[in-house]
Amino acid sequence: VAILPAPQNLSVQSTNMKHLLMWSPVIVPGEIIYYFVEYQGEYESLYMSHIWIPSSWCSPTEGPECDITDDVTATVPYNLRVRATVGAQTSAWSTLQHPFNRNSTVLTPPVMEVTKDGFHLVIKLEDLGPQFEFLVAYWRREPGAKEHVKVVKSRGIPVHLGTMEPGAAYCVKVRTFVKAIGRHSPFSQAECVKVQGETLPLTL
Amino acid sequence: QEFQFGPCRVEGVVLQELWEAFSAMKDIQAKDNITSVRLLRKEVLQNVSDAESCYLIRALLKFYLTTVFKNYLDKAADSRIRKSFSTLANNFFVIVSKLQPSQENEMFSISESARRRFLLFQRAFKQLDIQAAQTKAFGEVDILLTWMEKFYQF
Amino acid sequence: LCISGGLPQPTNITFLSINMRNILQWSPPEGLQGAEVTYTVQYFIYGQKKWLNKSECRNINRTCCDLSLETSDYEHQYYAKVKAIWERNCSKWAETGRFYPFLETQIGPPRVALTTDEKSISIVLTAPEKWKRNPEDSSISMQQIYSNLKYNVSIYNTKSNRTWSQYVTNHTLVLSWLEPDTLYCVRVESFVPGPPRLAQPSDKQCVHTLKDQASALKVKI
Numbered sequence: 001v002a003i004l005p006a007p008q009n010l011s012v013q014s015t016n017m018k019h020l021l022m023w024s025p026v027i028v029p030g031e032i033i034y035y036f037v038e039y040q041g042e043y044e045s046l047y048m049s050h051i052w053i054p055s056s057w058c059s060p061t062e063g064p065e066c067d068i069t070d071d072v073t074a075t076v077p078y079n080l081r082v083r084a085t086v087g088a089q090t091s092a093w094s095t096l097q098h099p100f101n102r103n104s105t106v107l108t109p110p111v112m113e114v115t116k117d118g119f120h121l122v123i124k125l126e127d128l129g130p131q132f133e134f135l136v137a138y139w140r141r142e143p144g145a146k147e148h149v150k151v152v153k154s155r156g157i158p159v160h161l162g163t164m165e166p167g168a169a170y171c172v173k174v175r176t177f178v179k180a181i182g183r184h185s186p187f188s189q190a191e192c193v194k195v196q197g198e199t200l201p202l203t204l
Numbered sequence: 205q206e207f208q209f210g211p212c213r214v215e216g217v218v219l220q221e222l223w224e225a226f227s228a229m230k231d232i233q234a235k236d237n238i239t240s241v242r243l244l245r246k247e248v249l250q251n252v253s254d255a256e257s258c259y260l261i262r263a264l265l266k267f268y269l270t271t272v273f274k275n276y277l278d279k280a281a282d283s284r285i286r287k288s289f290s291t292l293a294n295n296f297f298v299i300v301s302k303l304q305p306s307q308e309n310e311m312f313s314i315s316e317s318a319r320r321r322f323l324l325f326q327r328a329f330k331q332l333d334i335q336a337a338q339t340k341a342f343g344e345v346d347i348l349l350t351w352m353e354k355f356y357q358f
Numbered sequence: 359l360c361i362s363g364g365l366p367q368p369t370n371i372t373f374l375s376i377n378m379r380n381i382l383q384w385s386p387p388e389g390l391q392g393a394e395v396t397y398t399v400q401y402f403i404y405g406q407k408k409w410l411n412k413s414e415c416r417n418i419n420r421t422c423c424d425l426s427l428e429t430s431d432y433e434h435q436y437y438a439k440v441k442a443i444w445e446r447n448c449s450k451w452a453e454t455g456r457f458y459p460f461l462e463t464q465i466g467p468p469r470v471a472l473t474t475d476e477k478s479i480s481i482v483l484t485a486p487e488k489w490k491r492n493p494e495d496s497s498i499s500m501q502q503i504y505s506n507l508k509y510n511v512s513i514y515n516t517k518s519n520r521t522w523s524q525y526v527t528n529h530t531l532v533l534s535w536l537e538p539d540t541l542y543c544v545r546v547e548s549f550v551p552g553p554p555r556l557a558q559p560s561d562k563q564c565v566h567t568l569k570d571q572a573s574a575l576k577v578k579i
Contacts, residue, residue: 039290041290043294043296044293046297047274047293053286054283056283073290075216117522118515154510158522160513180218180221226553239404241405242435346458350433353552
């Protein structure tokens with residue numbers, strides 16, 4: 001009986017604290033392959049190396065990838081391993097060559113929507129999850145204008161930034177800060193809005 | 205978003221994650237039948253000075269890592285508990301690895317005071333059967349996190 | 359004395375806690391509709407030795423019991439239990455899980471006072487108060503218990519149909535440069551960072567900014 005090969009080419013792709021473990025699929029013609037993923041944090045590997053914990057979403061899974069975001073919940077190196085099964089057959093474990101630490105995640109500038117409500121500058125930021133805070137910089141578009149900075153923690157809802165003066169244009173840029181790993185994303189492109197001028201009362 | 209235990213500063217741990225981990229396994233408290241014993245009682249955690257806090261938190265978390273959590277996982281079959289366990293253990297591990305309390309002589313009386321508090325906790329733990337004690341200490345992580353939160357800068 | 363276990367237990371026994379007002383509540387035992395069932399409550403402080411009686415909740419008809427006084431030290435943890443009694447039979451005790459007021463109480467909304475002029479609304483917030491036994495007792499603000507208490511103020515412009523929100527830590531907020539003669543609605547929710555806590559938003563309060571005197575003058579001219 002042919003021994004089921006272990007999955008190969010394990011790697012982790014991590015962007016904005018979403019971590020995806022991937023591997024090359026095991027092919028057995030006519031069969032559906034299931035995969036089991038397990039993880040081990042630094043504590044387990046140091047104090048209880050025999051202990052592996054089944055992944056939250058991939059015990060088992062069909063596709064050659066696994067979202068391990070809910071499993072990696074500390075900023076320490078994690079060992080990860082995968083094995084394939086079909087019927088009663090189970091492959092050997094294949095372990096990620098280098099432990100994964102979430103502080104290596106790629107941080108991208110967040111998506112934002114800048115609007116105004118009368119003279120009020122309002123921003124809505126994408127919901128990237130509880131790990132994220134947003135550092136919002138906004139300024140009046142004129143030479144030498146002072147840049148105001150605000151830390152915004154609300155996600156997915158319009159947040160008041162500041163009050164604008166009639167007839168002026170204001171610009172906004174934002175970057176994320178991830179407290180768990182102490183890192184920032186690059187700033188987004190600036191977006192600007194113009195405020196309608198206020199109709200001045202007739203001077204007699 | 206960091207802990208400031210007196211002079212000891214710890215970044216990279218999100219208290220929210222620890223709370224979520226504990227909330228997911230709160231029903232472990234139902235397995236603690238010895239309700240007449242509270243390990244983290246007021247004499248252990250009340251009125252701890254900032255200077256003392258670094259010594260005390262280090263002693264408590266090291267004990268959790270080496271005695272409470274260790275070997276517990278073998279018995280915790282429930283994957284929800286294993287997952288919460290791993291989150292707490294690895295984050296406690298990060299905190300302990302970043303705590304460097306001062307070893308200077310003039311801090312001796314403060315570190316001694318922290319040690320006496322810790323011994324109250326440890327003695328109560330050792331008076332119980334090991335598995336009952338581990339279950340109780342695990343169930344009291346909400347008391348521990350509530351105290352730690354006093355030293356957390358949101 | 360009654361025959362224990364002769365009745366089914368009360369069910370759904372939990373604490374309902376808002377601003378440290380801690381009410382034990384439960385559902386009647388199944389299958390006893392119409393019977394004149396009464397209940398007796400006891401409570402226990404975690405780490406202490408004995409179950410304690412709550413005299414005002416002995417042989418009561420209602421299915422709730424106010425244990426706010428007995429559980430007022432919010433740094434302690436508690437258990438409570440209730441049993442059903444009918445004629446000479448009584449149920450086994452039905453017990454709560456471990457109740458930790460500091461973590462589990464819901465933070466009520468602040469009191470919200472709004473005043474307006476043509477283009478601004480000033481919002482004055484008063485922190486919710488901890489439960490107190492007598493109205494004349496001195497008040498303790500929930501802010502004194504939760505020093506990092508904040509407020510999420512959300513403002514809805516009924517004319518532009520837009521909503522935006524703002525987190526504030528102090529108790530006054532002035533929204534300036536608003537549109538005159540416009541109805542704005544405000545809702546405020548208390549928020550304490552840390553463990554997941556239920557929060558109750560305030561009732562929606564709406565207020566009209568005044569007519570713009572300058573426009574009125576223009577119209578006259």
